[in-house]
Amino acid sequence: MDRPLFSFTLLSLLLLSLMSLSWMSWAWTAPNCSIGDSSLLHSISYYIPFCPLAPGLHLFASCFNIKDLAQTLRAVPRDIEALCLQGTVPILPANAFRHFSTLQLLRLQLGTIRVTSGTFQGLDQLQHLSFEHHTPCCLSLFLPPDSLEPLTFLNTLSFHGYCLNNSQNVRLPISLSHLTMKHSCLTELQELQGLFPNLVPGSSLTASPRPQTPFLEVLDLSANLQLSRVGGQALHGLQLHSLKLDGTPLSASDLPDSGLLHLDSLYLVGTGVEKLPENVTGYFGLRALDLGRNQIQNLEAEDLLSCRSLELLSLHANGLQLIPSSFLSALPQLQRLNLSVNKLGPTLVLPEGLVSSSLRALDLSHNELCILPYKAFSSLPQLQELWLSGNNISNLSSESLEGLRWLKTLDLSWNQIKVLNPGCFSSLSALTSLNLLGTHLEHFPGKHLQGSQKLSHLQLGSTEMLEIYPPWPSALLSLELWASSSITLRVPSGEPFLFLENLTIQTNYVLLSPFYPTLHFPSLRHLTLRGCSHDIFSGRQPQGVFSQLPLLEHLHFWSDHQGAEGLYLSGMPRLRVLELGDLDFLYKPRSVQLEMLLKDLPQLQVLALSNLNLRNLSISSFRGLDPLQLLLLNSEWALELDSSLQELIPQMPQYVYFSDITFTCQCESSWMGPWATRAPNTFVYGLEKSICKANASDYSQTLLLSFLSDHCPHDLEFQSFLTSFTLVLLLTFLALLGCPKWPWLHHLRTLFHAWWWKLCGQHPRNQFHYDVFVSYCEQDQAWVLEELVPALEKPLPEGEGLRLCLPERDFGVGQDRMDAMAASMESSRATLCVLSCQALGSFWCNLELRLATHNLVARPGTACLLLLFLEPIDRRQLHSYHRLGQWLKKEDYFDLSQGRIDWDAFCKQLRKRLKTAGREGED
Numbered sequence: 001m002d003r004p005l006f007s008f009t010l011l012s013l014l015l016l017s018l019m020s021l022s023w024m025s026w027a028w029t030a031p032n033c034s035i036g037d038s039s040l041l042h043s044i045s046y047y048i049p050f051c052p053l054a055p056g057l058h059l060f061a062s063c064f065n066i067k068d069l070a071q072t073l074r075a076v077p078r079d080i081e082a083l084c085l086q087g088t089v090p091i092l093p094a095n096a097f098r099h100f101s102t103l104q105l106l107r108l109q110l111g112t113i114r115v116t117s118g119t120f121q122g123l124d125q126l127q128h129l130s131f132e133h134h135t136p137c138c139l140s141l142f143l144p145p146d147s148l149e150p151l152t153f154l155n156t157l158s159f160h161g162y163c164l165n166n167s168q169n170v171r172l173p174i175s176l177s178h179l180t181m182k183h184s185c186l187t188e189l190q191e192l193q194g195l196f197p198n199l200v201p202g203s204s205l206t207a208s209p210r211p212q213t214p215f216l217e218v219l220d221l222s223a224n225l226q227l228s229r230v231g232g233q234a235l236h237g238l239q240l241h242s243l244k245l246d247g248t249p250l251s252a253s254d255l256p257d258s259g260l261l262h263l264d265s266l267y268l269v270g271t272g273v274e275k276l277p278e279n280v281t282g283y284f285g286l287r288a289l290d291l292g293r294n295q296i297q298n299l300e301a302e303d304l305l306s307c308r309s310l311e312l313l314s315l316h317a318n319g320l321q322l323i324p325s326s327f328l329s330a331l332p333q334l335q336r337l338n339l340s341v342n343k344l345g346p347t348l349v350l351p352e353g354l355v356s357s358s359l360r361a362l363d364l365s366h367n368e369l370c371i372l373p374y375k376a377f378s379s380l381p382q383l384q385e386l387w388l389s390g391n392n393i394s395n396l397s398s399e400s401l402e403g404l405r406w407l408k409t410l411d412l413s414w415n416q417i418k419v420l421n422p423g424c425f426s427s428l429s430a431l432t433s434l435n436l437l438g439t440h441l442e443h444f445p446g447k448h449l450q451g452s453q454k455l456s457h458l459q460l461g462s463t464e465m466l467e468i469y470p471p472w473p474s475a476l477l478s479l480e481l482w483a484s485s486s487i488t489l490r491v492p493s494g495e496p497f498l499f500l501e502n503l504t505i506q507t508n509y510v511l512l513s514p515f516y517p518t519l520h521f522p523s524l525r526h527l528t529l530r531g532c533s534h535d536i537f538s539g540r541q542p543q544g545v546f547s548q549l550p551l552l553e554h555l556h557f558w559s560d561h562q563g564a565e566g567l568y569l570s571g572m573p574r575l576r577v578l579e580l581g582d583l584d585f586l587y588k589p590r591s592v593q594l595e596m597l598l599k600d601l602p603q604l605q606v607l608a609l610s611n612l613n614l615r616n617l618s619i620s621s622f623r624g625l626d627p628l629q630l631l632l633l634n635s636e637w638a639l640e641l642d643s644s645l646q647e648l649i650p651q652m653p654q655y656v657y658f659s660d661i662t663f664t665c666q667c668e669s670s671w672m673g674p675w676a677t678r679a680p681n682t683f684v685y686g687l688e689k690s691i692c693k694a695n696a697s698d699y700s701q702t703l704l705l706s707f708l709s710d711h712c713p714h715d716l717e718f719q720s721f722l723t724s725f726t727l728v729l730l731l732t733f734l735a736l737l738g739c740p741k742w743p744w745l746h747h748l749r750t751l752f753h754a755w756w757w758k759l760c761g762q763h764p765r766n767q768f769h770y771d772v773f774v775s776y777c778e779q780d781q782a783w784v785l786e787e788l789v790p791a792l793e794k795p796l797p798e799g800e801g802l803r804l805c806l807p808e809r810d811f812g813v814g815q816d817r818m819d820a821m822a823a824s825m826e827s828s829r830a831t832l833c834v835l836s837c838q839a840l841g842s843f844w845c846n847l848e849l850r851l852a853t854h855n856l857v858a859r860p861g862t863a864c865l866l867l868l869f870l871e872p873i874d875r876r877q878l879h880s881y882h883r884l885g886q887w888l889k890k891e892d893y894f895d896l897s898q899g900r901i902d903w904d905a906f907c908k909q910l911r912k913r914l915k916t917a918g919r920e921g922e923d
Helices: 003-022 069-074 191-195 252-258 278-284 643-651 672-678 704-711 716-737 742-759 778-793 817-826 843-858 881-887 903-922
Strands: 033-037 059-066 082-087 105-109 113-115 128-132 139-142 156-160 178-182 216-220 240-244 265-267 288-290 312-314 336-338 361-363 385-387 409-411 433-439 443-445 457-462 465-469 478-483 486-490 502-506 509-513 526-530 554-558 577-581 606-610 630-641 655-664 683-685 691-693 770-775 828-835 865-869 893-895
Touching: 033 655, 033 683, 059 069, 069 082, 252 278, 265 278, 433 478, 457 465, 465 478, 478 486, 672 704, 691 704, 770 778, 770 817, 770 843, 778 828, 778 903, 817 828, 817 843, 828 843, 843 865, 843 881, 865 881, 893 903
Parallel strands: 059 082, 082 105, 105 128, 113 139, 128 156, 156 178, 178 216, 216 240, 240 265, 265 288, 288 312, 312 336, 336 361, 361 385, 385 409, 409 433, 433 457, 443 465, 457 478, 465 486, 478 502, 486 509, 502 526, 526 554, 554 577, 577 606, 606 630, 630 655, 655 683, 655 691, 770 828, 828 865, 865 893
Antiparallel strands: 033 059
């Protein structure tokens, strides 16, 4: 290449790269999408919309109002586990989700869609796939026969509100265990053979390369309003455990003609059944039968003759008025019985009306029961769970519950109980859970629980006020207290809640008596307070209800709109999740000083603030909250984000959510637009929908970002910097082009060659600009420059002749440190972290260690991390020390904490490790 042509090419590439700075999106921001980690905030759905997730899945993306699928997916992170899409997309093209190799759940609400053969190509880990349309009519959905074949690990397939009449011979993955078709166009069961030929053995019309059939755990055909016929041997040979036909007109008596040879569970909820389908129960030998919300008002003895195999029977909400005395004796295998929401109270005779030696769980909730006679359930000696909620029981004596020696769960909530007789639970020695919410109890002495020493979960509630007294069961782990006005804790000396881990209180006032007691919760980990006055945490409150909570990890506190003045959250050194709401003062609004609330919470990771009247947020509000990963602001009026927050951009939490926020219209907030599009490690949600008000009387719906772009100067500082930086670089290159020393141009050509490969998404083999990227803190800089660098950079035999990258020396002037750090690590054969106690306290050293650890895990075999200890350090203080222990080798650790340094041995070990890293990078 001649010199003029090369100069022109070089300058063109330079200009393109500089111009691209204004085009690149550095933010993790996806329009019309909510992205997050559900493990950080379990109640995030209250503020941020996202679809239901399967157990074990956390990282999700939920997108709505989609019209351009490809554009939406480009803004979604590639490593998500769950993806939910809602909008209007007529066709799903081939390889639509090829970049999401870790996807395990996919929910599609995209209207009338057509799936192509390669739509799901690349989704090797997908386990849950659903097509949903939640309107009364059915939409057309076309599936090619081979569309599901790439989903080799698919476990759950669901169609809701879609008609598949135009789809035929769709081959199901053999891994499938749950198939759901709700609100579809099915008219008879035989249509399943045409839709899914390998569902039923021998029904395939064409030769299939994989004739295996899936073994279904559940086939759910609920809410198919036209499904009224079986259609011959429709399911002959189908291997099936559970069949759900809730809300269908299909007659259960037709099922024996369907060809099913074995069925464990049958669900016929809301099908209009008027009597037990004994022919179906006896034919299949059912173990579970659900007949809830039907019209079975009476049971006849002959109806039960074929039901002897049942282990679970539900007759919920049938209007039952009478059951025969031999009811349970005719069902010798029955273990769980649901008779809730019926009218058995006036006719049920206890204990003779319920006699069974095998029953384990009984639900008699909402049955108009008024009294429990002597030994009411003594004829159920194996009973372990008993629900009596929503009845009219007003009196409970110790004799009523005698004989229930194995009872573990008792629910007496929402009854008319006003007084408990002493020792009423004394015979329940195995009781672990007791629910007394919604009663009229005003006094609850702990002596009522004597004899129930295994009780671990207790719920107490009163319609007015509640006063509780010790002693408490020593095994109590969870306590929930509800009262409309006040709850009084009669506290003796000592620690009555020594092992309590979960506490929930909903009331207006929490009182302690006597005053000045010592009340501690040394094991409390989760605390939920609703409607309470903030005095419960006040440092001026003599009671000090929650003065010291050394192990508390989660605090959810919704106050009573009494303001936050005097609120102190101290004595919680391990708090990780904090939700605060309704701390605004309704009558005399005063802004909340957030820095005062959060100053003593060094381990906080999740912060959700709702309706606090914050007014202004500045850098002082988040000082000391380095571990913060999620920040959520909800229901705030006239909020100002101070420009000082720009200094926190490198340390911003990974997720920042704005929900129902009204900002003030002022150009001092103009930095928010560039921040939301350039924050390198932060996902920002809700800012594009937020509005701003010029004053209190402004009722216009002005979008914040529109106001900032229309009325405020556009980031003039950044544009000036970009222009001047471009001119300086152009002048520098013109000077270099006139220099006869061609090695400069050769080096620049190498740099642009590497940049071009990176732009194309590839990396050339063995393309490293440095041997070692050195990470160190300011306090260790003198040692690094005076001792380490000369020993490694000097050529042999005096030194190692290595090319080192030092941030203070080799980063460009004006270059963003984060970008320079990531690029330098990627272009170095190895990263060497110089560790000391001062380095562990340095933000940049910790960030460089985190990035090096990420590269080590994300690019095994190519990334190399070396740790050099200047002083003894506990390995557990390192970020992700368990990952480091898994990925680092013994020769990756260098310990120089023993005083005198043997440079020869150290350099020899380092050189050997770098050579090994070089070979691994070339492989």
